[in-house]
Structures are given as C-alpha cells and as structure tokens.
Amino acid sequence: MPSKGNQRASRQAQLNSRKKRTTKPPVVVDSRSLVKENEDLTISKNPEPSRNISELKSNSYTETVPNNVLIYPYMKRELIQILATSCVIFLILLILVVTAFN
Numbered sequence: 001m002p003s004k005g006n007q008r009a010s011r012q013a014q015l016n017s018r019k020k021r022t023t024k025p026p027v028v029v030d031s032r033s034l035v036k037e038n039e040d041l042t043i044s045k046n047p048e049p050s051r052n053i054s055e056l057k058s059n060s061y062t063e064t065v066p067n068n069v070l071i072y073p074y075m076k077r078e079l080i081q082i083l084a085t086s087c088v089i090f091l092i093l094l095i096l097v098v099t100a101f102n
Helices: 004-021 031-041 053-058 075-100
Strands: none
Touching: none
C-alpha cells in the first residue's frame, strides 16, 4: 500500500494530465468595442467656461480626482508615525554619542 505522499503525488499527476487533455477556448478581446466606448471621451476644441472659485471649493476632493489615481487617506498618519519613530531613534543615537565622548 503506497504512503500518503505517494498517493497525493499520483493524484496531483492525474489532475495535471487531465488539465493538459482538456483544452479551453482562447479568450478573445474585441478592441473595437473599447474604441466605441471611448469615443465619448474625445477632447473638444472649445473649452468649458471656467467655474467660480466658490463652486470649486464646494466640490469634494474625490470628485475632482480621476478614477485611475490612487488615494491614500491614511498617508498623513503614517508619515507622522514614521517621523516620531525616527526622532526617537535620532535622540537615542545622539545621547549615546554624547555619553560616549564624555
């Protein structure tokens, strides 16, 4: 009777050979449909009239950011934490250097 390791290895080999036998149809992407969707995004030669400053201030930040830009709402907190940690390390090194040369 084969050990569990041999059983599992033969089972994996059986599954892999089954995967090789079955052929999946290739995935075809029609780029023409993407072009049709993007036709709405053409840039017009006449710019939009400028908005008032009060209108710009009333819009939230997320509305003015394009969809492909990453937003890190926690970045400020992490930078403060990194700054605090580096200041503590710098102070410890400074104390060690001052005490070592005295």
